[in-house]
Structures are given as structure tokens and as C-alpha cells.
Amino acid sequence: MEMTSRDFDVDILVIGGGVVGCAILRELARYDASIALLEQYPDVCEGTSKANSAIVHTGFDARPGTLEARLLAEARQLWPEVIARLHIPYLQTGALMVALNEQEQATIAREIVPTATANGVTLQPLSRAEILEAAPYVNEQIVGGVLVEGEGVIDPFWTTRAYCEHALLNGARLFLDERVNAVEVEPERLRVHTASGKTFSAALVVNAAGLWADELARLAGDHSFSLTPRKGEFLITEEDHGVAQIILPVPSQVSKGILVTPIVFGGVLLGPTAEDVSDKRDLATTTAGQQRIRQGVGRLVPAMATASTVRQFAGLRAVSSTGDYIIRPSTVSKRLLHVAGIRSTGLSASPAIGRYVGTLVGETLGLRLRTSYREGLPEPLSEAAHEDGEVICLCRSITRGEVLAALRSPLPPQTLDGLKRRTGAMLGECQGNLCLPRLIELFQQEQGRDPLSLEKHAPGSRLLVERPTRLGGVPARSGERPK
Amino acid sequence: MRKEQMSVHTLEDMPLMEDLHEGEVYDLAIVGAGLSALSLLHSGAAALGRTVVLDYQEQVGGLLRYLLPADGFEAEWELLRDFQLPAGVRLLLQTTAVGLLPASAAEPTHTLVVRRRQGTAQLRARQVVIACGGVECPREHDAIPGTRPAGVMTPVLALQLLARGYLPGRRALVYGDSRYALATARRLEEAGLEVITAAPTSGNGRSVRLCGTIQEICGFPRLSAVRLRSHDQQSVEVEADTLIYATGLLAGTHWLKGSGVSLTATGTIAVDAHYRTTIPGIYAIGAVIRPQLDHESSLRMGKEVAALLPGGVL
Numbered sequence: 065m066e067m068t069s070r071d072f073d074v075d076i077l078v079i080g081g082g083v084v085g086c087a088i089l090r091e092l093a094r095y096d097a098s099i100a101l102l103e104q105y106p107d108v109c110e111g112t113s114k115a116n117s118a119i120v121h122t123g124f125d126a127r128p129g130t131l132e133a134r135l136l137a138e139a140r141q142l143w144p145e146v147i148a149r150l151h152i153p154y155l156q157t158g159a160l161m162v163a164l165n166e167q168e169q170a171t172i173a174r175e176i177v178p179t180a181t182a183n184g185v186t187l188q189p190l191s192r193a194e195i196l197e198a199a200p201y202v203n204e205q206i207v208g209g210v211l212v213e214g215e216g217v218i219d220p221f222w223t224t225r226a227y228c229e230h231a232l233l234n235g236a237r238l239f240l241d242e243r244v245n246a247v248e249v250e251p252e253r254l255r256v257h258t259a260s261g262k263t264f265s266a267a268l269v270v271n272a273a274g275l276w277a278d279e280l281a282r283l284a285g286d287h288s289f290s291l292t293p294r295k296g297e298f299l300i301t302e303e304d305h306g307v308a309q310i311i312l313p314v315p316s317q318v319s320k321g322i323l324v325t326p327i328v329f330g331g332v333l334l335g336p337t338a339e340d341v342s343d344k345r346d347l348a349t350t351t352a353g354q355q356r357i358r359q360g361v362g363r364l365v366p367a368m369a370t371a372s373t374v375r376q377f378a379g380l381r382a383v384s385s386t387g388d389y390i391i392r393p394s395t396v397s398k399r400l401l402h403v404a405g406i407r408s409t410g411l412s413a414s415p416a417i418g419r420y421v422g423t424l425v426g427e428t429l430g431l432r433l434r435t436s437y438r439e440g441l442p443e444p445l446s447e448a449a450h451e452d453g454e455v456i457c458l459c460r461s462i463t464r465g466e467v468l469a470a471l472r473s474p475l476p477p478q479t480l481d482g483l484k485r486r487t488g489a490m491l492g493e494c495q496g497n498l499c500l501p502r503l504i505e506l507f508q509q510e511q512g513r514d515p516l517s518l519e520k521h522a523p524g525s526r527l528l529v530e531r532p533t534r535l536g537g538v539p540a541r542s543g544e545r546p547k
Numbered sequence: 548m549r550k551e552q553m554s555v556h557t558l559e560d561m562p563l564m565e566d567l568h569e570g571e572v573y574d575l576a577i578v579g580a581g582l583s584a585l586s587l588l589h590s591g592a593a594a595l596g597r598t599v600v601l602d603y604q605e606q607v608g609g610l611l612r613y614l615l616p617a618d619g620f621e622a623e624w625e626l627l628r629d630f631q632l633p634a635g636v637r638l639l640l641q642t643t644a645v646g647l648l649p650a651s652a653a654e655p656t657h658t659l660v661v662r663r664r665q666g667t668a669q670l671r672a673r674q675v676v677i678a679c680g681g682v683e684c685p686r687e688h689d690a691i692p693g694t695r696p697a698g699v700m701t702p703v704l705a706l707q708l709l710a711r712g713y714l715p716g717r718r719a720l721v722y723g724d725s726r727y728a729l730a731t732a733r734r735l736e737e738a739g740l741e742v743i744t745a746a747p748t749s750g751n752g753r754s755v756r757l758c759g760t761i762q763e764i765c766g767f768p769r770l771s772a773v774r775l776r777s778h779d780q781q782s783v784e785v786e787a788d789t790l791i792y793a794t795g796l797l798a799g800t801h802w803l804k805g806s807g808v809s810l811t812a813t814g815t816i817a818v819d820a821h822y823r824t825t826i827p828g829i830y831a832i833g834a835v836i837r838p839q840l841d842h843e844s845s846l847r848m849g850k851e852v853a854a855l856l857p858g859g860v861l
């Protein structure tokens with residue numbers, strides 16, 4: 065057994081390739097240190113980061129005084145530079161919170177506006193007429209509302225990938241498909257073992273394992289917090305009915321409610337539901353959930369109650385036992401830093417979480433800044449390069465050139481869903497049933513992948529099965545049809 | 548059934564680099580080279596003057612091409628097997644229409660914006676027949692609840708995988724009772740899969756093993772079962788690693804957005820009894836106007852529109 069090739073020595077190890085882990089990795093790459101990230105799935109942005117509203121939220125409704133509120137406020141200042149330097153598609157749509165009755169209108173005045181003011185966000189009160197003028201698709205029965213100008217929508221996959229690619233450009237290392245199954249705490253080092261048999265020794269480990277952060281802590285003997293999953297179901301529709309702003313209901317005690325959100329690349333996202341579940345892998349959509357979404361969005365934008373849907377999905381967000389972000393050293397070792405309980409605001413706060421944790425780690429280890437640091441990613445491929453080649457995905461008019469660009473990128477997809485998120489192919493009406501064989505061929509051509517090994521998303525999600533060498537005593541004939 | 552060699556045009560005998568003749572004005576442009584388009588060409592569209600046919604796929608024959616030959620599809624197979632491109636008709640494969648600009652006062656011909664390997668081009672034609680069919684309706688379109696595992700697909704994916712020498716799974720539930728669904732089930736069985744057929748009660752006389760509607764998709768990361776509910780509200784869990792969702796087609800009309808060609812509420816092209824769309828000189832036939840049709844009428848529509856087109860001699 066070759067121990068050397070399976071042992072890795074780094075200064076800092078980040079566990080978890082979601083939007084938070086990748087944002088942290090990017091900030092750590094500023095230091096003169098060796099850094100690496102472990103992700104349990106074959107791609108980054110797979111857990112909570114992948115299935116959410118994709119909103120860059122101002123944090124106007126955060127509980128004032130919490131770390132979450134503070135980091136959301138800092139993130140507001142950081143986003144413009146992040147978007148520009150990393151070339152991330154972003155739309156500042158603004159959000160309209162609409163009141164359906166006088167009681168809701170009173171809640172806005174009594175609770176929403178003062179909280180926003182405390183968080184440094186100015187809300188603009190709007191009359192019923194003003195809202196219907198700006199957003200004629202909104203329910204005519206509203207009585208008024210407020211505009212949150214700074215809210216916008218972004219591509220969470222692009223954002224997470226861009227953070228990661230930027231870190232890789234500055235020397236970070238990425239290990240995909242590496243699930244941590246043991247953590248040894250030693251006085252000067254932590255030793256992290258993965259299911260594939262690798263061992264990573266690090267002076268400091270950042271626990272950014274999202275929904276699994278409490279389980280990772282437990283592997284190190286730390287039982288100081290626990291996370292429970294809250295499921296949110298969504299619907300995607302390609303019928304936009306003119307929706308150009310985020311439409312929010314007045315929140316209730318339990319939830320921010322079901323929203324109508326434009327998608328940065330077109331179409332509209334409806335949801336989420338909020339249901340506490342016990343299984344951290346329960347991503348099933350339900351009839352009841354879909355009905356709740358329809359009822360919820362129908363109150364805001366009546367046309368959305370019956371809009372046809374092209375896709376449904378569910379995401380799980382972490383609800384922490386403390387009610388706030390948990391960003392602090394572990395109770396068992398100061399060399400293990402938890403970044404957990406990020407709830408549903410991880411995407412919005414990610415630039416500030418990255419900055420905060422980066423600074424914390426830099427100070428803890430006494431690190432110096434790297435002399436050569438590249439401040440941004442190179443410009444993405446021009447439109448002209450995407451024009452190259454025939455259409456592969458018929459429903460979305462995605463060309464061979466666009467697919468090849470993704471397969472040749474610095475962080476190329478390893479799965480079919482990874483390719484989908486990078487190109488938009490397979491996201492149209494037929495959901496990839498027509499073009500998937502051609503995409504498999506391009507994977508094979510570009511990456512030398514055996515089609516039989518290709519997976520849809522998670523380990524074990526292979527698309528093809530091996531053809532048996534013999535079928536009932538008759539040799540199988542590949543590609544030939546029986547008479 | 549006799550096993551026969553396909554004699555249809557493929558990329559090998561139809562050079563892809565063929566000049567588009569962008570400056571040329573065609574008498575007729577046919578979008579799609581599936582059954583209805585082939586039937587139209589077979590019925591004498593060559594008499595209509597200079598004709599161009601374009602298709603997204605690498606071969607003619609539409610989605611059905613991956614199934615044929617198959618029992619119950621003798622007429623379709625005969626058309627495809629014996630098809631000869633009429634003289635003077637230009638066939639452009641792997642050429643996708645991505646937009647349509649109808650004729651106007653300033654521009655007397657219709658313009659098709661097409662995308663092919665060499666880039667984007669424009670084709671001009673006096674008359675256009677839209678025969679681009681549709682795509683198969685996936686599970687997501689019908690918002691079937693449950694997980695999103697590998698192993699859920701429509702027939703065209705399963706058939707393409709088989710044609711490439713791969714198996715899509717070991718035990719498949721084929722959901723749907725059209726001729727196409729059942730022929731797909733037979734093909735999977737011949738390839739060595741264990742196949743269970745199911746469909747809601749439809750009374751079309753074709754037999755499936757289970758009657759019921761899909762309630763839930765189960766299993767992750769690979770499909771493990773499909774839950775069906777029968778008409779008497781009994782819930783049955785059918786173990787399967789593959790679901791072939793074969794409920795029908797969705798008209799392929801997204802590329803017509805903004806063209807002015809009127810669509811119906813279900814997304815099909817609106818036509819009158821003579822296959823005329825709301826724009827003079829633009830016709831539509833086949834699945835793009837009737838996605839629920841079971842292929843026989845594609846052949847008929849092709850013949851009928853051949854006779855109807857101005858200049859037609861049939």
C-alpha cells in the first residue's frame with residue numbers, strides 16, 4: 065500500500081464545498097499557506113447551496129445584534145466587487161413585500177420597518193396604486209407594501225464555482241468525492257480521514273460541512289451543537305407573466321413564506337415551503353408541498369397559481385440549536401473552527417463569512433499575505449466562442465461550443481447535473497431526454513470518461529448498467545435488434 | 548418481421564459542409580425531417596420548386612427513427628426505409644431552426660434563423676412548412692412528486708442508449724399504453740431488461756400489466772420503486788430501477804416565440820382545416836399541431852399539405 069500518495073499535509077483544510085466553504089477557501093487563498101478543500105460529492109455546490117431561492121438578500125429582516133445580521137450587512141458592501149471581479153450573472157430586481165390586508169400592513173409598520181432600520185436597510189413604503197403600476201401582475205387585492213431596493217438574484221452554482229475557481233487560481237487544492245469518516249485531534253495537528261482512504265493532516269480545519277457540520281463536529285468528539293434539516297420545495301415555471309421583481313408576502317411567526325422570484329437566466333421560481341424533516345437526505349417533492357406553493361404564490365401573483373411547471377425540486381437548510389450562525393472554535397480543539405448553522409442566508413452572507421473566517425484563521429495561525437495574488441478571474445468566454453458548433457440541447461438552443469467550454473473549464477463537471485448547471489443544457493422542456501446521449505459522448509471525448517461510469521449527481525447515480533455478456537444462453541448483440 | 552437495412556440519408560452521404568446558399572430564395576422550406584415532412588416530400592413537394600429541409604438530428608425520421616423497424620409501425624418503416632430525397636431538394640442535417648421572421652411589406656420572403664456547426668445563418672423561403680414535431684413529455688412536466696434519481700427517462704433516451712449498445716437499467720416500468728410505449732417496452736425486453744407495463748385506464752384496448760396512475764417516484768441516488776394508484780384507490784409499489792415515462796409529446800414551439808405564429812393554450816401551433824397558421828404562407832403539420840397523435844396521422848397530414856400548397860400538382 066502506497067501511504068505517501070494517500071497522505072496530504074496542508075496548513076488549512078476546509079471541509080465542505082458549498083457556497084460558504086468555497087467563499088472561505090477564496091479568502092484563505094490570500095495567505096502564504098497551503099490550503100485544500102474536501103467535498104463529499106463529485107461537484108461543488110451540492111447541498112443547501114444548490115436548492116434555494118438564489119436571492120442576494122440585504123438582511124433587512126435579520127434579528128438585529130446577531131452575527132448573521134452583522135455579516136449580512138457587511139456582505140452588502142462586498143457584493144459589487146465580488147460580482148465584478150468574478151464575473152457572476154446578477155440582477156438587482158428589488159423586492160416588493162405586499163400586504164393583503166390591513167393587519168399585514170400594520171405588521172409591516174410595527175415590525176418589518178423598524179427591524180430593517182436597525183439593520184441599516186431603508187424600505188420604501190408604496191401605496192397599492194404604486195405597486196400595481198410597477199408590478200401589474202401582483203394581486204389586485206393588496207392594500208399596500210414596501211420596496212426593498214437592494215435585493216437581487218444571482219446564480220448560486222456560478223457563484224460557488226467562481227469562488228472555488230478563484231481559489232484554485234491562487235494555489236488552493238480541491239478534492240471532490242471525499243467524504244470524511246474520522247477526525248483525530250492532536251495537540252499540534254488535526255488528522256482527517258476520508259472514505260476513499262486518504263488522510264489529510266492540517267494545522268487548522270474549517271468545518272463548513274453545511275447540514276452535516278454537527279456530524280463532522282461529533283467525529284472530533286464535539287457535541288456542542290446540533291443541526292436539523294428544514295425542507296423547502298420549489299417549482300420552476302418558464303411562464304414569467306411579466307414578473308420582474310421578487311414578490312414577498314408579509315412573514316408569519318414560522319416562516320418568511322412562499323415567494324415569487326425571477327431567475328437570473330429567465331423563468332420564475334416559486335417557493336419555498338418550510339417543513340421540518342428528520343432525514344438529511346430527504347429531497348423528495350410532495351403533492352402537499354406543491355399545493356402549498358400554488359396557494360402561497362396565488363395570493364401574491366394570481367397567474368402563478370396555475371402556471372405550467374418545467375421542474376420541481378427540494379432543498380434542505382440547516383436550523384441550528386442556537387438560532388444564530390455558529391462561527392467559533394470547537395470545544396475540543398481551537399484547531400477546529402466551526403462555520404455552521406448558516407440557515408438560509410449562506411449565499412447572501414458568503415462574501416462576508418469568507419472575509420470574517422479568513423481573517424480569523426489568518427490571525428490564529430499568524431499567516432502572512434501571499435506576495436502574488438490574482439484579484440479576480442479572467443473574463444469568461446466571449447459570446448462568439450459560444451456560437452461555435454451545432455445545437456446540442458434543442459430545448460434551450462445550447463451549442464456544442466458551450467458544452468465543450470464547460471468540459472474544458474478550470475473546474476470541469478464530473479456529473480451530468482454538473483454539466484447542466486454549467487451550461488443550461490438539459491434544463492428545458494424535455495429535461496435532457498433528447499440530447500443526453502450526445503452529452504455522454506462529449507464527456508467521453510473530452511475527459512476520456514467511460515460512459516458506464518458517468519453519474520447523474522450523487523455517488524451511485526449511474527445512468528447506464530453493464531450489458532450482460534450472456535442473455536439466457538444467447539450472446540447479447542450490442543446495437544443489433546433481434547429478428 | 549424482416550430485418551432490413553436502413554437506406555435513409557445520414558451524415559455520411561450528406562456532407563455537412565454543404566453550402567447553405569444563404570443568398571438564395573427557396574420556394575419551400577420544411578422545418579423538420581420526421582415522418583410528416585418525409586410524407587410531404589414523398590407526396591410530390593419536389594414539384595413545388597427549390598426546396599430545403601432542415602433537421603436538428605443527424606438523420607431523417609424524427610424521434611421515431613430510434614424505434615423503427617417495429618411491429619405495428621409497418622407504414623412508417625416503409626416510408627423511412629424506401630425514402631429517396633427528391634431531386635432538387637436540399638437536406639441540411641444537424642441544422643436547427645432557432646427563429647422565424649415572417650414575411651413583411653419590406654421583406655416579401657420568410658426568413659428562418661438556423662444554427663449549424665459553422666455558425667448561425669439565415670434561410671429565405673416563399674413558403675414554410677413547420678413539421679418539427681415535439682419533444683417527449685418528461686416526468687417533470689407533469690410534476691410527479693418524489694425523489695429525483697437516475698433511471699427516470701422517456702422512450703427516446705432509452706432507445707438511443709440501446710442503439711449505442713448500452714442498457715438503461717435492469718428492471719423497467721414502462722408507463723403509457725400508446726403503440727410507441729408498448730413497442731418501446733418490447734424493445735427493452737428484447738435487450739434483456741425485465742419489463743413491467745403500466746398505464747392509467749384508457750380503454751384503448753391495448754393491454755398493460757398494471758392499471759394505475761403514478762403517485763410517487765421513490766429511491767435515491769438510483770430509482771428503486773414507483774408508486775401507482777389504481778382506479779379503486781389501491782396503492783401499489785412497483786420495484787424498478789428504471790422508469791420509462793411514455794405519456795406523449797410536447798409541441799416543439801419554443802423557437803417560435805415572438806415570431807407572430809399563433810400558438811394554442813397547450814403550446815401547439817394553431818392551424819385551420821388546411822394546416823394554415825395565422826401567417827400566410829406558413830403551414831404546420833404533424834406532432835407540432837397535434838402532439839397526442841399516434842404517428843399514423845403524421846403520414847396523412849404530409850400527403851394532404853402536399854396537395855394544398857400553392858403550386859402543388861397532386
